[in-house]
Amino acid sequence: MSGKLRHYLLILTLLTLSLPGLTQTVDLSNSLNAGKLKIPGDTTWKKIEFGANLNQGSFSSNWTGGGVNSVALGLFFNALSEKIKGKNAWRNDFQSQYGVVRNKGQQSRKNVDRIFFDTKYNRSIGAKWSLFANVNFLSQFGDGYNYSAAPDSTDVKRKVSGIFSPAYVTEAIGIEYRPAPYFFIDFAPGALRQTIVLDKNLYVNTPDQNNYGVPIGKRVRTEAALIQIVANFDKDIVKDLNLKFRYLMFSNFKNPGNIDNRLDAMLTAKINKYVNVNLGAIMVYDDDQSDKVQFAQALSIGFLYSF
Secondary structure, eight states: OOHHHHHHHHHHHHHHHHOGGGGSOOOOSSTTOHHHHTSSSOEEEEEEEEEEEEEEEOOOTTOTTOOOOEEEEEEEEEEEEEEEETTEEEEEEEEEEEEEEEETTSOOEEEEEEEEEEEEEEEESSSSEEEEEEEEEEEOSSOEEEEOSSSOOTTSEEEEEBTTBSEEEEEEEEEEEEEETTEEEEEETTOEEEEEOOOTTGGGTOTTTGGGGOOTTOSEEEEEEEEEEEEEEEEEEETTEEEEEEEEEEEESSOTTSOEEEEEEEEEEESSSSEEEEEEEEEEEOTTTOSSOEEEEEEEEEEEEEO
16 A cells, blocks of 8 residues: 555544544435425534545456556545524535556556545525635645656656645635525635645646746745636436536636636446445646646546445
């Protein structure tokens, strides 16, 4: 087991122990428990889910079709809680993924890595509208590398990211529209976002994307938004098939025409109580990273347990 994977498991263990209240719940058919949230009055909803995906392939030495022996392991841990009391609501959402793949003749390589946390307070001003204040964090667990295509070896690699390199912290105050328990849109003029790159030497390996927008020699860049929009959807669209997505648009005062966009989507099909299939995709457009749209996709089957 790699050091980064052990680091990931340690963080998840500590997080689980530090959030004992989240374990006091039952398995629910809908990830946002839409039926319960429709009940008038105060409600409390909590859920934890974790899982693992394992993929393996091997070929005999005389396999004429060609191929490379490989093994891949992915882990994820999510925790979500929402409490409504009168006109007040507090929502906490933690999501994490980490995966590695190892091909024969190579060292382990990371193929997925994400830490996401959002905490938000809402004050209702109508049946579907509320004022909100939230703090959001996005980063990763371990270092990321670009590998040379020739020769195919991890000895030829460039570090292009790491924990807190980059990381994004956003503070926002605005108005929320929630037409259904499983969908909401947040509008936040004047939101603040800090882009953090702790590794001051990272720019040497990332000349094309200009150090994620952080000035060379600095570790933090702060931007004020002309407008930030977040749309969040999480629902079982049919039985045993859940669609979850989060879209972010950020336009800053300095360059309002250079709009940052990010979409995280996950489609999960439940085969039985403990086995599921996941199809995930991420699309990013941020001119501080690239002048083209970035896209990542993953398909996996594995173990899922929720409580």
